[in-house]
Each structure stands twice: as C-alpha cells, then as structure tokens.
Amino acid sequence: MSFFLQFMIDVLSLGGAYALMALGLVIVYGILRLVNFAYGELIMVAGYTMYLTSGSGLPWLVMAAVAVLMAIMAGIATDYIAFRPVRAKSVTAVLITSFAFSTLLQNAALLFISPRPRNVPLPEIFSETVQFAGVITPARNLITIATAVVMLGLFSWLMRHTVLGIAMRAAATNFTMARMLGVPANLIISSAFAISGLLAGVVSMLWIGRVGAVVPGVGLEPLLIAFIATVIGGMRSLQGAVLGGFLLAFMDITLNFTLPQDLLKFRDAFTFSLVILILLWRPQGLIRGPASGQRT
Amino acid sequence: MLEIAGLQVAYGAIRAVRDVSLTLAEGELVTLLGANGAGKSSTLMCIAGALPAAAGAIRLEGQDVTAARPEVMARRGVATVPETRDVFPDLTVDENLQLGAYTRRNDTKGVAEDRTRMFGMFPVLAERSSQPAGTLSGGEQQMLVIARAMMSRPRILLLDEPSLGLAPTIVNRIFEMIATLKGSGLTILLVEQNASKALEVADRAYVMRLGKIEAEGTAAEIAAATDLKALYLAG
Numbered sequence A: 001m002s003f004f005l006q007f008m009i010d011v012l013s014l015g016g017a018y019a020l021m022a023l024g025l026v027i028v029y030g031i032l033r034l035v036n037f038a039y040g041e042l043i044m045v046a047g048y049t050m051y052l053t054s055g056s057g058l059p060w061l062v063m064a065a066v067a068v069l070m071a072i073m074a075g076i077a078t079d080y081i082a083f084r085p086v087r088a089k090s091v092t093a094v095l096i097t098s099f100a101f102s103t104l105l106q107n108a109a110l111l112f113i114s115p116r117p118r119n120v121p122l123p124e125i126f127s128e129t130v131q132f133a134g135v136i137t138p139a140r141n142l143i144t145i146a147t148a149v150v151m152l153g154l155f156s157w158l159m160r161h162t163v164l165g166i167a168m169r170a171a172a173t174n175f176t177m178a179r180m181l182g183v184p185a186n187l188i189i190s191s192a193f194a195i196s197g198l199l200a201g202v203v204s205m206l207w208i209g210r211v212g213a214v215v216p217g218v219g220l221e222p223l224l225i226a227f228i229a230t231v232i233g234g235m236r237s238l239q240g241a242v243l244g245g246f247l248l249a250f251m252d253i254t255l256n257f258t259l260p261q262d263l264l265k266f267r268d269a270f271t272f273s274l275v276i277l278i279l280l281w282r283p284q285g286l287i288r289g290p291a292s293g294q295r296t
Numbered sequence B: 001m002l003e004i005a006g007l008q009v010a011y012g013a014i015r016a017v018r019d020v021s022l023t024l025a026e027g028e029l030v031t032l033l034g035a036n037g038a039g040k041s042s043t044l045m046c047i048a049g050a051l052p053a054a055a056g057a058i059r060l061e062g063q064d065v066t067a068a069r070p071e072v073m074a075r076r077g078v079a080t081v082p083e084t085r086d087v088f089p090d091l092t093v094d095e096n097l098q099l100g101a102y103t104r105r106n107d108t109k110g111v112a113e114d115r116t117r118m119f120g121m122f123p124v125l126a127e128r129s130s131q132p133a134g135t136l137s138g139g140e141q142q143m144l145v146i147a148r149a150m151m152s153r154p155r156i157l158l159l160d161e162p163s164l165g166l167a168p169t170i171v172n173r174i175f176e177m178i179a180t181l182k183g184s185g186l187t188i189l190l191v192e193q194n195a196s197k198a199l200e201v202a203d204r205a206y207v208m209r210l211g212k213i214e215a216e217g218t219a220a221e222i223a224a225a226t227d228l229k230a231l232y233l234a235g
C-alpha cells in the first residue's frame, strides 16, 4: 500500500509538471500549427529572473510572481519578434525564426550571465520532506501536484467559461471562421503565447526547484518532454497534451522502479522505444482532436 | 450599401474571379448565380475579407474596405455563412452562438435576448444547446451557422449555398427563413445553385460565368431569360 502511494505521488508530481509543459507547447501549436522552438527559453527566462532578483530580499513568492510575469512577457515577445513578422510568409521561415530566437536568448544568457549554473533562491519548504501513511516524500512533490491541479483547473475554466477561451478553442479548429465572427487574429495568437509563457513560468519554478540552479540550456529538456508528451497525446488536443504528460511520467517512473541499477542510465532509450510503439499503434497520438483546420 | 467594382481574386496562377462588379442596396436581397467553379464563393469570401483581392475595389457605405481583415468586416456588420458550413465541431451549440455575438459581447442582455429568439426560430438548436456542434446533422449545422451569423445583428448577411446537400423540406425551411430575414430589413447577398428557389426570394440577380458577371437584372428578368439553363450548363 505504501509502495503504491509512493509510486502514485511520484507519477502525479512528475506527470503534473510534464502536463503543464506539454500544455504550454500545444496551446500555441493548436492555433498556429507550428512548434515554438523557443518554448524552453521561456522556462530559462523565468529561471534567470529568479537568479537576478535573488539579492533583492523580497519574499520568495513575490520573486516567483515576477519570474512568471517575465516568462509571460517573453512569450508575447516571441510572437512579436519571431512569429508575427514572418507568419504569413512560410512555415519554414517561422521554424527558423523560432530557432533563431531560442538561440539568441540562450546566447544572451551565456554572454551576459554565465555558462555555469547559477543558484536560484528556493523556499524552505522545497527542501523539506513529509512523512505520512508510511511514505516519505519531498514536500516539493506534493506542491507540484497541488500546483498542477490548480493550473489545470484554471486553464480548463479559462478555456470553457471565458469568451477568450471559447474563441481560442474555435480558432484552433477554424481560424478563418473565428475571424469572420470578429475574433481578432492577433489577440488570439498573443493570448496563446501569453498562456504558454504563464505555464512555462510556473513549470520553471517547479523544475528549477528540483536542482536549485539555472543554466542557459535549462529549457532543452522541458521542450523535449513537452514535445514527446504532445506527440503521444495528440498534437491537436489539449486533453491529449495533459494525458501525454502523465503517461510519459508514468513510463519514466515505472522504469525507475523496475529497471535494474546498471540499466537505469539507459532509461530514456526504453522510454523512447515505448513512445515509438505507441506511435506505431496510434500515429495521430492517443486523442485525435478536431478533424478540420487549416494553418493561418 | 455595398459596392464592388472590377473585383479580381486569384489563387496563385488560377484566376478564379476575373471581373466582378455588383451593388447591394440597403434591405435588398441579391442573388449571385452560376455554375460550379464560376467564382461565386471566391467573390463572397473576398468580400468577407477572408481572401485578398488581386484588383478592384470593395466599398461598404462609401468607405473602402478592399483590404480589410475578416475581423474588421465582422465588426462593421458583415456576417458570413460560408459554403463549407463551418460550425466549430467541438464547441457546443451554445458556445457557437456565443461566439457569433463576439462583436457585441458586452451587450449581455441583448445577446441573451437574441439567443432566446434564435432558439425560438430553431427549436432543434435549443434541444441540442449543450451538445457539441459536430454531432448535429447537416441541416441542423446549417441552421446553427445561420443562427450564429444572426447573433452579431449584422447589417449585411453573406450566404453561400445555404441549401447545399439538404433534403427538400429543409431547403424549404431555410428559404422561408431567408424570406423572414429579408422581411426584417436585413441586406442579403445569397449565392445559390438552386436558381429557381433563389429567384423566388430575391429582388435582383447576377449570373456569373468563368469569373465574370455574365448577366444581371431583376429576379423576374433573370428568371424569364431563356438562356438561363444554358448559362448554367456551359459552366
């Protein structure tokens, strides 16, 4: 029983973080049909904001709020700098500009801060452990689960009960029709990037909280995780992204528990093999999403 | 109210609309007829701002809107019902209607009234209001798209083949509804394949062929023209 509980906490906390990462990527993909390769750098921006404000003496929550805000701004900046100028021209152009923007931000961190890890402030509670029902687990895991629940709840409320959210769902299936009803294209796209930044910022606090330091390449792994999770879950579906995140975490944790010690360093190879199997079985991902929809 | 002069629309090298000039006076129901591929839908989508004009001008109440984006046209009171019957399939019927009222979303009271009115006009939509629109039948989807367009309280309605692929009884209902809308003073541009039905409700008509206006006149004149069938079949 306590083993099962331990396992569930591990899956849910890792899965919660993965799901938020995936959602931040797919919200933009759903509307533009383009992967934002600079997504990982939003996580990086939030991390470095924490590092830069660490001397300020502000309470941790305030610093974290500033960091998330910076990630949101960086998300909107991605739209204005990398996407909007070339959006109407070609898919290739946007892919290249989003790569370029990603590299630009990473190099800025290398140049102006440092290639070496920089410590970020962590609240006390992140390093504490809690014990209950025979399980010992870092408090961070429970915080991650709670944060994921709150963020997913907030996100789903936004998408279902606000005009903006409904318009975004509409734009994801038929952008032109949504525009013909008066929904401004730029508003929808900027909102998608802002939400993406919000999710990236929140994930950043949890993700960087695991190691307590930030490096210029910190965003690469989350980008990869988000990408794999959305591919498994279905690139066209928000629920799919969440499902994919939890499933990927489930595979990772199961392998952690079952693989013998000397195979554990090849865990990712096992995970990717499973991903390939899933994709052979369901090339479109687990949740197919709406059928129609053209790129804008 | 709406004036189009020398309009051209191209898809790459394909010139779908070569020369279209037409006018739409306030409260008028004008129908645009023509064979498959004549360029009717392209003309309509270009007016709606969803396709760029290669040449020519579109004026709305005297103002040039040739390059206006679709969201701007919607804000100016032009509602479009495309041929492809574009409900948002994974949004509920209610959410579809709510988005129809996007341009006047702050007028909650008026929107609620209109919603009730639309449900009165299309009882089937009321029954299905919390169902995803993608699960509706073709006829129901067509009703939803028209109701959605009406939610913006448009001044001009662009309707592209509302009868396409529907059973005769439903076609009759849709045409009754178009007549009702016209009666309420709405200005309508109706694209149709079903020429006889369209000419029954229309004030005036234009006939398109190969991207150009081939004939124009009152509905009666066009209906009486003996070469109407020939025009159609000639493609």
Ligand SMILES: Nc1ncnc2c1ncn2[C@@H]1O[C@H](COP(=O)(O)OP(=O)(O)OP(=O)(O)O)[C@@H](O)[C@H]1O
Binding pocket: B011, B014, B015, B016, B034, B035, B036, B037, B038, B039, B040, B041, B042, B043, B083, B193
């Ligand atoms: N997306 C597109 N790309 C290339 N060519 C197109 C496209 N859409 C339409 N066309 C071409 O433009 C021409 C006019 O098409 P349009 O849809 O405007 O005709 P239509 O009069 O509405 O025909 P129908 O009665 O069949 O709906 C046709 O030759 C069509 O093949």
Ligand SMILES: [Mg+2]
Binding pocket: B040, B041, B042, B083, B160
């Ligand atoms: Mg057509």
